[in-house]
Amino acid sequence: MELAEIITRVNTAVPGAIVPTEDDAGFIQVEPKHWLKVAQLLKDDPELRFDSLMCITGVDEGPEGRLWAAYNLHSMELLHKLEVRIFVNRKNGSIPSVANLWRTADWHEREAYDLIGIKFKGHPDFRRILLPYDWEGHPLRKDFETPDYYRGMPVPKDKRGWE
Amino acid sequence: MSEALKNFGVVKAEEMVLNMGPQHPSTHGVLRLRIRTDGEIVSHIEPHIGYLHRCFEKHCENVTYPQVIPYTDRCDYLASMNNNHVYAMAVEKLMDIELPERVEYIRVIVAELQRIASHLMALGAMGLDLGGVTPITWTFRDRERILDLFEYTCGARLLYNYIWIGGLSHDLPPKFVQYANEFLDYFEKQIVEYDRILTYNKIFVERTADVGVLPVDVAISYGCSGPVLRGSGVNWDLRKNEPYSIYDRFEWEAAVGKGEVGTLGDCWDRYWVRVEEMRQSVRIVRQALAQLPKEGDVHAAIPKKIRPPKGEIYFRAENPKGDLGFYIISDGSPVPYRLKMRSSTFCNLSVLNEIARGWMISDVVAILGSLDIVLGEIDR
Numbered sequence: 001m002e003l004a005e006i007i008t009r010v011n012t013a014v015p016g017a018i019v020p021t022e023d024d025a026g027f028i029q030v031e032p033k034h035w036l037k038v039a040q041l042l043k044d045d046p047e048l049r050f051d052s053l054m055c056i057t058g059v060d061e062g063p064e065g066r067l068w069a070a071y072n073l074h075s076m077e078l079l080h081k082l083e084v085r086i087f088v089n090r091k092n093g094s095i096p097s098v099a100n101l102w103r104t105a106d107w108h109e110r111e112a113y114d115l116i117g118i119k120f121k122g123h124p125d126f127r128r129i130l131l132p133y134d135w136e137g138h139p140l141r142k143d144f145e146t147p148d149y150y151r152g153m154p155v156p157k158d159k160r161g162w163e
Numbered sequence: 164m165s166e167a168l169k170n171f172g173v174v175k176a177e178e179m180v181l182n183m184g185p186q187h188p189s190t191h192g193v194l195r196l197r198i199r200t201d202g203e204i205v206s207h208i209e210p211h212i213g214y215l216h217r218c219f220e221k222h223c224e225n226v227t228y229p230q231v232i233p234y235t236d237r238c239d240y241l242a243s244m245n246n247n248h249v250y251a252m253a254v255e256k257l258m259d260i261e262l263p264e265r266v267e268y269i270r271v272i273v274a275e276l277q278r279i280a281s282h283l284m285a286l287g288a289m290g291l292d293l294g295g296v297t298p299i300t301w302t303f304r305d306r307e308r309i310l311d312l313f314e315y316t317c318g319a320r321l322l323y324n325y326i327w328i329g330g331l332s333h334d335l336p337p338k339f340v341q342y343a344n345e346f347l348d349y350f351e352k353q354i355v356e357y358d359r360i361l362t363y364n365k366i367f368v369e370r371t372a373d374v375g376v377l378p379v380d381v382a383i384s385y386g387c388s389g390p391v392l393r394g395s396g397v398n399w400d401l402r403k404n405e406p407y408s409i410y411d412r413f414e415w416e417a418a419v420g421k422g423e424v425g426t427l428g429d430c431w432d433r434y435w436v437r438v439e440e441m442r443q444s445v446r447i448v449r450q451a452l453a454q455l456p457k458e459g460d461v462h463a464a465i466p467k468k469i470r471p472p473k474g475e476i477y478f479r480a481e482n483p484k485g486d487l488g489f490y491i492i493s494d495g496s497p498v499p500y501r502l503k504m505r506s507s508t509f510c511n512l513s514v515l516n517e518i519a520r521g522w523m524i525s526d527v528v529a530i531l532g533s534l535d536i537v538l539g540e541i542d543r
Binding site for chain 1: 381383399477488490502510513514542
């Protein structure tokens with residue numbers, strides 16, 4: 001199914017869910033509050049049947065910008081693809097978790113939280129995954145600064161002789 | 164109740180928490196499993212990962228596109244060629260680069276040889292996990308010959324930095340085709356030997372048949388891919404279903420589990436898919452070697468300046484362990500704005516709790532071996 005058809009279908013089922021973007025954008029942008037409904041539709045609708053979530057990527061736009069998550073969906077049955085983007089506020093925005101719809105999302109959402117700091121509401125087991133539990137900050141943010149100390153150990157910042 | 168137990172949740176009177184790893188011979192790297200057991204029956208497994216986290220994605224935001232390639236080597240370090248290949252293809256697609264025929268053929272040849280090497284490691288390690296010490300010495304002996312071929316080609320044995328954006332670092336050395344053909348002749352007979360010592364070995368079959376059955380819907384929901392997904396009987400191989408590079412020019416079949424000795428989707432099927440895939444890879448390499456164009460400069464299409472236009476791409480391809488995906492955001496500068504690696508074993512490992520529940524602790528070792536994980540790729 002083509003992107004335009006998917007947009008029409010989602011818009012009829014969940015009005016106001018899709019934020020209009022440029023025509024050749026190649027993705028759909030969904031409002032966070034409608035995401036759970038849209039996700040359910042994308043997965044269950046017999047014409048859409050996106051049964052596999054390939055990847056969730058968290059992105060930081062920089063200190064002035066927003067955070068967003070890109071969901072790359074694929075249908076093993078109907079062989080079409082879709083990219084969904086959800087933008088959230090940098091400080092306190094959160095995205096509803098889809099970990100119960102696609103189990104892939106479980107670890108990927110934890111990773112996006114761990115490295116970028118996007119919060120996912122309703123996740124069954126929401127905590128860091130790759131970094132230590134007592135790590136402060138989210139390293140893939142553009143404004144992340146290396147801490148001076150980690151557990152009392154000084155972090156080497158002088159890189160002379162390394163490069 | 165100690166602080167650690169509190170974090171783990173409620174422990175029932177008969178239940179015990181067992182820590183497996185991070186230093187454990189059968190966890191295939193620094194993986195730690197916290198297993199909640201009822202007697203010897205597993206009731207819950209919680210994998211703790213991140214011990215090998217080397218900030219791959221953060222590094223990529225600070226180096227230029229060609230400089231990312233050595234980092235991809237170090238992700239799945241048993242299949243470096245394939246990582247190089249997928250990353251190079253993703254950037255080439257972003258930049259619209261046409262490759263010379265010879266480059267494409269050489270890439271397929273080294274990628275398929277690497278696939279064989281990776282599967283050999285998986286086979287041997289799984290045999291070792293289940294108590295068979297001999298198979299790993301055999302598989303290592305043969306893997307060594309592939310590494311010799313790679314050393315002959317590009318000088319490195321493990322981390323190659325061989326496939327570059329738009330080309331290769333070196334052309335094939337003289338007589339490579341002959342040596343590779345000699346290896347394939349030798350190796351085809353070896354697969355039969357593996358079947359004798361391991362695949363149809365009574366003890367091995369007893370330990371793996373019907374164990375850890377992975378249903379298709381669970382596999383798809385967890386994003387499993389590669390031999391783990393095909394072991395459950397799904398005919399899904401990106402080289403066939405979404406042909407990239409020049410895979411559509413060769414005659415071969417995707418290996419799909421059939422449930423030959425037990426239930427479809429058990430550990431044995433996942434293992435068998437790898438054995439069968441080695442046979443298919445041999446077929447592909449043979450055809451590629453025969454069709455390899457004589458002429459062609461492997462440096463011809465390498466761009467002088469690698470500055471992909473503004474935009475994003477999600478590109479995935481079939482690695483030995485499953486779908487490897489790259490989500491690359493370019494802002495038009497020589498440095499990636501954001502580079503996300505969707506690693507196959509990350510998803511394959513997440514299904515462990517689902518399929519190992521209800522089995523013995525010793526079966527967890529078999530199931531983990533059949534998932535064929537590499538912590539370098541999981542933690543990145």
